Amino acid sequence: MNAPTTPTRRLLAASILLAAAGDAAATNAVVSPPNCNEAGFAAALAAVDGSGSGTITFNCGTATITFTNYKTIANDVVIDGGNAITFDGGNTSALFQVFASANATLKGLTLQHAEFNQSHALENFGALKLDHVRVQTNVSAGPVVANSGTLRVRWSTFSGNQNTATAxxxxxxxxxxxxxxxxxxSSTFTGNSTGRYGGAIYSNSTLDVLDSTFTGNATTGMGSGGGAIYQAGSGTSTVEYATIVGNTGQAFGGGLYNDGAGSATLVVSRSIMANNTNGNCDGVLTSGGYNVWFGATSCPFAAPGDGAGDPMLGALANNGGPTQTMLPGAGSAAINRVPNAQCAQPYDQRGASRPGGVIGNGSCDSGAVEVSGTLDLIFYDGFE
Incomplete structure (x- = not known):
């Protein structure tokens, strides 16, 4: 995509309802029939973004809006699809570019079939939140989400995306x-792939992953690696309470990989790494403790609670909460692995409480799911 430029301001279509939001300058918009289409949405976005801040919602029922060109966001904008709206790139268009001046939230949306000159569906230079979003079946020679700003992802699912580039x-x-x-x-990455590094995520700067599941992700190009996550660069990054299972690195690092060439530190704690092809844990990794691994390769961890054992995971399924997870079965080496004093996080990926109180001992489970946790629906509704 081109470098950020000032977006063109357009008049709002008559069918879009406007209301003052907060201060007088802010504008909200509701996209309604007969303009539940690209032109109607573009007009709403121009009005809200042009005002400096506001929220776009939809009164379109379940609808797909196909883009013919990507949309830019320069200010404080929330786009809330109410879990009923799909933005589709038609395999020819990207979806959004977020300028450095922006604070954008995409919520309750499906984003699919995006491509732009063999590049990114979403390009972020500012602050971007993805909340209860499904990002699926995007195929191009570049990552789906290119982040050079601040990116916050929560309770979202990324599935079947493909980066075909090998260099x-x-x-x-x-x-x-x-x-x-x-x-x-609290997000799930499944069935994604790339031709070089990081089948799901590549990072050369600060990355924090919490309460999330990675399965079936892969790197495919010759000499590629980091089937789930590839870390490079500098800074301290963390992976905590993750389930990283059945991913593939074509040459190395089927699960996790930190290349160690820079000064990057990747701290892994309270996580499951199992049955990843060509290495569960490779490169220069640091343990925060209470990790469990299983399969042909071990992890180089020796902190308290680290060790090999079968997590006895079920298939990716709806186990409660907004995203699919992999539930440990009876006798799992992940259950009650973390002492109560070391639990650190109050909720699992589903929004269920930690500790789950399995057999009443107050310990927590390693991985993204707390087997006997109590689901608390109040935490399902986006960023608190």
Whole structure:
């Protein structure tokens, strides 16, 4: 995409309802029939973004809006699809570019079939939140989400995305965190791939992953690696309470890989790494403790609670909460692995409480799911 420029301001179509939001300058918009289409949405976005801040919602029922060109966001904008709206790139268009001046939230949306000159569905230079979003079946020679700003992902699903590049541009099947600050919480990455590094996520700067599941992700190009996550660059990044199972690195690092060439530290704690092809844990990794691994390769961890054992995971399924997870079965080595004093996080990927109180001892489970946790629906509704 081109470097950020000032977006063109257009008049709002008559069918879009406007209301003052907060201060007088802010504008909200509701996209309604007969303009539940690209032109109607573009007009709403121009009005809200042009006012400096506001929220776009939809009164379209379940609808797909196909883009013929990508949309830019320069200010404080929330786009809330109510879990009923799909933005579709038609395999020819990208979806959004977020300027450095922006604070954008995409919520309750499906984003699919995006491509732009063999590049990114979403390009972020500012602050971007993805909340209860499904990002699926995007195929191009570049990562789906290119982040050079601040990226916050929560309760979202990334599935079936493909980055076909094997050289420059081939880093990150879904997310390429290139000099930005990225955090991923309570989300699932499944069936994504890239031709070089990071089947799901590539990062050369600060990355924090919490309560998330990675399965069936892969790197495919010759000499490629980091089937789930590839870390490079500098800074301290973390992977905590993750389930990383059945991913593939074509040459190395089927699960996790930190290349160690720079000064990057990747701390892994309270996580499951199992049955990843060509290495569960490779490169220069640091343990925060209470990790469990299983399969043909071990992890180089010896902190308290670290060890091999069968997590006895079920298939990816709806186990409660907004995203699919992999539930440990009876006798799992992950259950009750973390002492109560070391639990650290109050909720699992589903929004269920930690500790789950299995057999009443107050310990927590390693991985993204707390087997006997109590689901608390109040936490399902986006960023608190």
């Amino acid at each position: 420059i541009g081939g880093d990150g099947g879904v997310i390429a965190n290139d000099g930005g600050d990225a955090s991923v919480e």
